[in-house]
Amino acid sequence: MSKIILNIVKKYTVMFVLVILMILFxxxxxYFLTIRNLTNIITQNTYFIIVAIGLSFVMIGGGIDLSVGYxxxxxxxxxxMLMVVHQLPVWLAVTLGLLLGTILGLLNGLIVSNIKVFPLxxxxxxxxxxxxxxxxxxxxxxxxxxxxxxxxxxxxxxxxMSFDVFLTLAIAILVSIVYYETVFGFRLMALGGNEExxxxxxxxxxxxxxTIYTLCGFFTAIGTMxxxxxxxxxxxxxxxxxxxxxxxxxxxxxxSFMGGEGNIPALVAGVFILAVLGNGMQLAGWxxxxxxxxxxxxxxxxxxxxxxxxxIKTRQKRPESN
Amino acid sequence: xxxxxxxxxxxICKRFGGIHALRDVDLELREGEIMGIVGDNGAxxxxxMKILSGAYLADEGEIYIEGRRTEIQNPxxxxxxxxxxxxxxxxxxxxxxxxxxxxxxxELTRGPFGIFLNKKSMYKKAENLIRELRVDIQSPKLNVxxxxxxQRQMVACARAIAFQSKILIMDEPTAALxxxxxxxxxxxxxxxxxxxxxxxxxTQRIPDVLAxxxxxxxxxxxxxxxxxxxxxxxxxxxxxxxxxxxxxxEGRKQEMEFQSYG
Numbered sequence: 382m383s384k385i386i387l388n389i390v391k392k393y394t395v396m397f398v399l400v401i402l403m404i405l406f407x408x409x410x411x412y413f414l415t416i417r418n419l420t421n422i423i424t425q426n427t428y429f430i431i432v433a434i435g436l437s438f439v440m441i442g443g444g445i446d447l448s449v450g451y452x453x454x455x456x457x458x459x460x461x462m463l464m465v466v467h468q469l470p471v472w473l474a475v476t477l478g479l480l481l482g483t484i485l486g487l488l489n490g491l492i493v494s495n496i497k498v499f500p501l502x503x504x505x506x507x508x509x510x511x512x513x514x515x516x517x518x519x520x521x522x523x524x525x526x527x528x529x530x531x532x533x534x535x536x537x538x539x540x541x542m543s544f545d546v547f548l549t550l551a552i553a554i555l556v557s558i559v560y561y562e563t564v565f566g567f568r569l570m571a572l573g574g575n576e577e578x579x580x581x582x583x584x585x586x587x588x589x590x591x592t593i594y595t596l597c598g599f600f601t602a603i604g605t606m607x608x609x610x611x612x613x614x615x616x617x618x619x620x621x622x623x624x625x626x627x628x629x630x631x632x633x634x635x636x637s638f639m640g641g642e643g644n645i646p647a648l649v650a651g652v653f654i655l656a657v658l659g660n661g662m663q664l665a666g667w668x669x670x671x672x673x674x675x676x677x678x679x680x681x682x683x684x685x686x687x688x689x690x691x692x693i694k695t696r697q698k699r700p701e702s703n
Numbered sequence: 704x705x706x707x708x709x710x711x712x713x714x715i716c717k718r719f720g721g722i723h724a725l726r727d728v729d730l731e732l733r734e735g736e737i738m739g740i741v742g743d744n745g746a747x748x749x750x751x752m753k754i755l756s757g758a759y760l761a762d763e764g765e766i767y768i769e770g771r772r773t774e775i776q777n778p779x780x781x782x783x784x785x786x787x788x789x790x791x792x793x794x795x796x797x798x799x800x801x802x803x804x805x806x807x808x809x810e811l812t813r814g815p816f817g818i819f820l821n822k823k824s825m826y827k828k829a830e831n832l833i834r835e836l837r838v839d840i841q842s843p844k845l846n847v848x849x850x851x852x853x854q855r856q857m858v859a860c861a862r863a864i865a866f867q868s869k870i871l872i873m874d875e876p877t878a879a880l881x882x883x884x885x886x887x888x889x890x891x892x893x894x895x896x897x898x899x900x901x902x903x904x905x906t907q908r909i910p911d912v913l914a915x916x917x918x919x920x921x922x923x924x925x926x927x928x929x930x931x932x933x934x935x936x937x938x939x940x941x942x943x944x945x946x947x948x949x950x951x952x953e954g955r956k957q958e959m960e961f962q963s964y965g
Contacts, residue, residue, distance in 0.1 A: 562819050563818050563819055563820065564810050564817070564818060564820060565818070567803065567810060567820055570798060571808075575796050575797070581778050581794045582778070583779035642798055
């Protein structure tokens with residue numbers, strides 16, 4: 382019986398941590414467990430969830446993309462300029478923005494798979510390039526007052542639910558199905574688990590890598606649309622820093638740094654753990670700087686825990702031959 | 704080409720930079736036989752078999768499968784020709800269960816465009832396969848990371864033969880196993896032979912070859928030495944051939960040449 386309970390606790394650790402945090406913060410502030418505050422936590426984090434889902438493709442496949450923040454910066458200012466400066470119709474500006482994000486992801490995928498640079502270094506380099514382009518294009522200006530159709534993305538409602546929450550839920554369900562029910566998801570887990578064995582199994586490694594970085598770019602662009610729609614303003618500083626939050630959330634949510642593991646519900650819980658921590662600390666009067674320290678410590682702790690689990694698995698689980 | 708053979712490799716050459724790993728090697732495998740591939744470290748055993756399995760491309764030479772000239776450019780080409788290889792490191796996925804290890808890259812699908820997995824069918828077939836092979840694995844849902852070396856070898860075997868393979872290549876399958884598990888694996892290999900598979904068995908353990916193989920192919924310094932009929936030789940004959948080559952003088956010359964590349 383105790384083994385069953387232990388297994389359940391192990392399987393749903395992230396969810397338990399989230400619930401425990403919520404209980405703790407409900408004691409530190411009477412406003413924490415109000416419907417309004419909880420709704421705020423959900424709606425303020427939809428774009429983080431979408432970008433984290435995009436990043437999960439890359440991380441499960443054994444890679445990393447540190448450029449998502451600056452992809453958001455570039456896609457954000459480009460889309461805003463198309464709508465505000467060039468007065469393009471919203472549907473066209475959004476389509477071009479999504480296309481730009483997809484191309485940025487494709488570029489990362491081509492660099493990682495063709496030049497065979499470490500993904501960490503490659504995407505760090507492209508993030509600097511994206512940053513430069515973003516500031517060049519925007520000339521460090523701020524763009525605001527988007528058309529109403531675009532603001533619907535963050536403020537509109539469908540079936541009583543905020544449109545961005547609806548969109549995030551749809552994306553989370555769709556990607557969960559991709560991970561667990563499709564050949565692509567199956568091969569993605571295999572690629573992250575053992576790249577050489579995947580090659581020997583006949584999986585097109587190069588094509589897979591290009592695809593996952595491209596998907597990351599596409600979902601990052603969707604997240605960007607939600608982010609700038611919520612803010613109703615954009616400049617080149619919108620986006621950078623997101624990579625740190627989604628990376629931390631992904632690792633807290635059980636997506637291994639080594640690849641081959643991860644699921645969407647835990648990833649979403651990972652985003653909410655960081656969100657609840659931020660919100661709870663704010664309400665408790667801890668301020669922004671203390672939150673940076675806590676987030677950094679959490680990232681370090683989550684990576685250390687990931688490594689520890691890997692070590693335990695290889696050391697204990699495999700009995701000696703014969 | 705001779706249709707008596709299921710595999711014929713002719714004039715295979717392979718270089719890695721300045722090292723001549725294989726020189727003009729010919730190999731013939733008969734249908735339904737077990738052929739041991741033996742030789743010292745660096746003799747070219749794994750390289751020759753990796754060429755047949757599509758992991759490496761030969762620089763020169765021809766490959767015939769069931770008498771037909773074929774081009775094997777990658778592991779998928781080899782798989783399509785009914786050739787499967789179990790690598791020394793097994794090439795398994797520790798993050799996946801037994802069924803997934805068997806079917807990865809060759810998934811059974813359902814739905815439009817074959818994009819959805821047919822998990823139910825794969826688990827059922829994996830369970831039947833485990834039962835058919837009479838191996839010591841309780842369920843196809845077990846994670847391979849938690850398995851012993853012998854069980855992992857069985858999973859690799861199941862993966863290799865799950866798709867009507869005709870030719871199975873095994874690279875040092877007993878190297879990391881204890882006596883009991885190695886014996887179990889050897890009986891499994893005999894079972895596979897009875898099921899009609901033609902098997903190429905790379906090994907350093909000569910007694911294993913003498914116990915189950917029909918013929919022994921000896922390589923030295925990247926060159927074919929001889930093919931010996933197991934019923935007519937002793938352990939000493941094989942060891943002598945591995946160490947000295949077919950012709951002692953020629954063997955010594957080749958060995959010196961080979962070392963000079965290193």
